């Protein structure tokens with residue numbers, strides 16, 4: 029760690045990891061309800077479990093992004109963080125607001141649109157914290173060297189905050205409500221968060237391979253260009269059946285199909301740079317998560333997204349377990365793995381150690397990825413059957429669900445495996461560190477310091 | 480693949496292109512906004528009761544079990560067309576009574592069957608909800624869902 033204030037990232041990562049565990053516990057509980065429907069049906073009904081699960085996901089991913097930004101910004105800008113105090117206060121507000129929302133949900137205190145269930149005052153606190161973060165990070169950037177990576181990263185975060193403001197707009201006309209709701213949900217994950225993903229991957233690739241920045245920057249701009257050129261009009265794939273005009277069917281189909289390109293480019297980029305650069309970085313597990321992120325994002329978002337994105341297919345699959353399958357693998361591959369990659373890379377520096385607990389970390393990688401992949405397969409099978417029976421054969425929803433039970437059991441099993449893998453991961457990063465220097469024994473925290 | 484492109488050219492294409500697509504996207508949503516208000520939804524019929532129904536819908540976050548026009552959760556039936564499913568097109572009074580009665584008898588408590596909680600809704604709230612469902616069922620959704628099962 030070259031800059032003292034990079035250590036600001038540490039509490040962010042710890043908070044993110046703890047909330048990640050909670051998110052997965054709620055996920056498993058929701059999975060249990062699918063198998064044993066009477067479970068908790070009075071104490072904590074399904075909708076409460078579900079909103080806890082999805083809200084925790086968003087909150088911890090954002091905290092992880094904040095931490096990642098604080099970690100890399102000093103190295104990129106070559107100056108210290110503008111104000112560590114603002115960073116800690118901002119984290120405190122964010123965690124407090126997230127926790128307050130979570131506790132409130134258990135008592136039925138929530139709003140009513142999915143992902144946006146936070147009560148108004150919680151939304152305001154989250155916004156304040158986000159703005160404090162942006163102020164702090166932007167001041168840091170303006171004080172120092174402006175690299176492509178840090179500029180694109182901050183642009184993504186600024187745009188995320190700006191589009192978030194639509195959370196405060198809830199028109200009484202349901203069709204309008206839905207149309208602007210996607211300004212947050214779609215434009216985040218398939219638009220501006222893509223900038224965050226591409227820039228963080230580019231940072232990891234530079235650190236882990238030592239490839240020349242000139243080349244990386246060019247790739248970065250091409251990738252984020254493809255993300256926004258396809259992703260903005262790609263929002264149209266949510267505007268087929270909610271009261272919006274028919275022209276969204278061709279526009280949404282065409283541009284959202286193109287969204288696969290940047291995801292594919294990220295896979296090529298990551299592998300090409302690892303092939304080209306030096307491959308002896310001691311943090312093998314960070315390398316694994318980085319490549320894994322690009323690959324799984326391509327499958328989860330790209331392949332599973334494409335599967336149901338054309339309007340004449342979406343007409344049948346819209347709002348079935350197919351969507352759940354895609355939602356899980358896409359979020360996991362693109363944003364969960366991204367965060368875990370950054371943390372795996374940064375933690376040894378933050379704790380002042382050589383890369384440690386690598387075996388455990390890599391085992392958790394394979395177990396978690398396999399668990400999520402299997403869960404996606406089971407949900408996909410369930411979704412295909414549901415689509416056929418309910419949408420083609422016109423059989424009643426509740427009747428069809430009975431035929432999906434086997435898949436829901438398998439989803440639960442894979443969910444438990446994911447939970448175990450997550451606990452392993454958290455222990456590998458936060459638990460007692462057994463240093464595992466690779467056989468060649470590079471005694472320095474190579475090339476991080478060199479580039 | 481991108482050897483011919485300089486870093487600065489790539490950056491300019493990114494900023495210029497993104498701005499262009501952003502403007503196109505916003506223009507199309509502005510038009511869609513206009514289309515929704517004037518054509519695909521019944522703006523005039525968006526009365527107090529329908530608004531109140533939407534508030535009740537949100538207060539209890541029904542969306543985290545149900546889907547509405549295909550969006551939401553996948554745990555319980557689609558409700559964008561629940562009005563049609565209960566025969567609202569032919570017999571509105573029976574549909575209203577049927578939906579209200581259905582919500583009132585929840586939870587069924589049947590072992591091994593998914594449960595919907597009792598939200599203690601008043602008669603007035605139930606009527607507002609039904610008005611909201613009825614209004615929603617008339618949104619022009621380009622023919623979705625494919626059938627009454629939703």
Ligand code: HEM
Nearest residue numbers: 217265284287329333334336337346347351355358359362
């Ligand atoms: C990292 C990127 C992505 C993430 C995190 C993601 C996540 C999600 C989630 C969570 C939903 C469900 C939203 C809801 O609650 O209603 C969804 C829906 C959808 N996604 Fe993605 N997605 C990503 C990329 C893509 C891409 C690249 C495509 C197309 C190629 C795509 C196509 C779709 C479609 C068509 C739906 C609507 C499904 C329906 O009609 O029910 N997604 N996505």
Ligand code: HEM
Nearest residue numbers: 055056058059351352355359360364440443446552553554
């Ligand atoms: C890192 C891992 C996970 C991520 C990123 C994730 C993400 C999500 C997202 C985005 C949704 C909303 C889905 C949509 O609208 O399409 C969701 C719902 C859900 N998740 Fe997860 N989840 C994860 C792990 C789990 C696990 C381990 C389980 C356990 C079995 C689980 C069970 C569920 C269930 C049952 C729902 C509700 C789906 C429905 O409405 O039918 N999730 N999750």
Ligand SMILES: [Fe+2]
Nearest residue numbers: 214218263265
């Ligand atoms: Fe989307």
